[in-house]
Amino acid sequence: MGRIIAITNQKGGVGKTTTAVNLAACVAAEGKRTLLVDIDPQGNATSGLGMNGRGEASVYDVLLNEAPAEQAVLDTGFSGLMLLPSGIELAGAEVELVEVEKRENLLKRALEPLKAEYDFLFIDCPPSLTLLTLNALTAADGVIVPIQCEYYALEGMGQLMNTVKLVRKKLNPTLAVEGIVLTMYDARTNLSAQVVEEVRGHFPEEAFETLIPRNVRLSEAPSYGIPISEYDPKCAGATAYRDLARELIARRANLD
Numbered sequence: 001m002g003r004i005i006a007i008t009n010q011k012g013g014v015g016k017t018t019t020a021v022n023l024a025a026c027v028a029a030e031g032k033r034t035l036l037v038d039i040d041p042q043g044n045a046t047s048g049l050g051m052n053g054r055g056e057a058s059v060y061d062v063l064l065n066e067a068p069a070e071q072a073v074l075d076t077g078f079s080g081l082m083l084l085p086s087g088i089e090l091a092g093a094e095v096e097l098v099e100v101e102k103r104e105n106l107l108k109r110a111l112e113p114l115k116a117e118y119d120f121l122f123i124d125c126p127p128s129l130t131l132l133t134l135n136a137l138t139a140a141d142g143v144i145v146p147i148q149c150e151y152y153a154l155e156g157m158g159q160l161m162n163t164v165k166l167v168r169k170k171l172n173p174t175l176a177v178e179g180i181v182l183t184m185y186d187a188r189t190n191l192s193a194q195v196v197e198e199v200r201g202h203f204p205e206e207a208f209e210t211l212i213p214r215n216v217r218l219s220e221a222p223s224y225g226i227p228i229s230e231y232d233p234k235c236a237g238a239t240a241y242r243d244l245a246r247e248l249i250a251r252r253a254n255l256d
Contacts, residue, residue, distance in 0.1 A: 001120040002033070003252060005178050008048075010163070011156040012127035014148040015183035017044045018218055019244075020124035022237070023144075025227035027247035028080035032119040034072065034121070036084045039107065039132045041093070043086035045124040050225025051085050058087030062110045063135070064096055070111045070117075078230060082118075085220045090132070092207065097131045104131070104171055108139035129163060138171045142178030144248075147199060148252040149185045149192040162210060177206050179251070181244065185211040210244040213237065 007020045020036060028034035038045040039059055046052055059074035062084070074083045097103045111121060123136040137143065143164060147153050161177075168175050176184045180203050186192045200207045212218075215237035228238045 001119050002035075002115045003142065004115070004121045004123065004134040005142045005144055006123045006125055006133075007144045008123075008125035008133060008136065008160070009127065009145050009147070009156065010085070010093060010129050010160055011148075011152075013179075014127075014146045014214065016127060016146050017048060018222075019144070019146045019181055019183065019212070019241075020122055021045050021048045021222070022218070022241040023226050023244055023248070024120070024122045025078055025081055026241045027120050027122075027249065028078065029229055029242070030245055030249055032249065033082065033117065034041065034080055035084060035113070035114060035118045035121045036076075037084040037107075037123045037136075038086035039090070039136055040086060040124050040126045041088075041090040042126075042130070043088070043090070044222070046083065046085040046087075047080070047225065048222040049081075049083055049227070051076060051083055053061065054074050055058055055085050058085050059107075060087050060089040060093055063106045064093060069097075069114055078227060083180070083226075090094075094131055104138045105135045107135035111139050126243075127202060134167070134171070137175060140175060141175040144178045144181060146183045147180045147195075148183050149195045149211075151191065151195075153195045154202065157202075159167060177246065178205045181210070182207065183212040184214045186214050197228045208247055210240055210247050212240045212244070215240075233244045 008244040020195045024036040055117035062069045125133045125136045217232045217235040218237035
């Protein structure tokens with residue numbers, strides 16, 4: 001059975017979608033059957049893979065129109081990587097979900113039939129605690145949290161960990177913290193080194209060894225609709241996400 005991993009942080013601008021797209025692509029390149037689920041109404045993961053407007057159905061239809069998830073899944077054209085796309089309709093989903101019975105479980109029910117088809121299912125969440133994010137946390141087996149190597153790195157982490165505890169208590173008792181990814185690392189600054197030390201001090205088991213560097217090529221790749229591993233496979237950003245993918249796969253192999 002595949003492992004569902006929500007990539008989330010209630011703080012924006014931390015490299016959440018960059019991590020979702022590139023980690024998924026690199027895990028797929030390692031030979032793992034991989035699905036990326038975009039439940040962010042901004043749809044950046046969808047556009048970052050060049051898939052805007054490509055499908056007849058989106059995650060909105062899966063959540064609110066009871067469309068089978070497999071009918072909305074798109075082949076990205078990148079080896080082993082499939083996408084359940086977001087669409088502009090998802091922006092109004094929060095209001096519509098309020099009236100739905102057991103609304104936190106919609107994504108879990110939708111993804112259940114797909115777990116046997118994939119090794120990893122990554123969910124790119126909105127950068128806030130919404131009903132869509134709760135759907136992701138209810139569906140997920142684990143959570144990956146990207147943290148920017150900046151002054152307020154741990155700001156919001158306590159709140160996020162409290163959210164995970166509440167979800168465990170009320171909705172998903174087996175939800176695990178899969179790992180913490182330190183992003184936008186700049187080896188030239190003392191601040192980045194201090195943030196890494198602080199995060200690893202607070203979360204020694206959860207923090208990944210791999211650091212994601214500040215890298216211009218990582219910023220450029222989404223505008224071409226391709227992951228960094230295809231856009232510039234030799235750049236520092238691509239190397240880091242390949243290392244992160246291998247580290248995640250190794251962690252899972254040791255735990256399973």
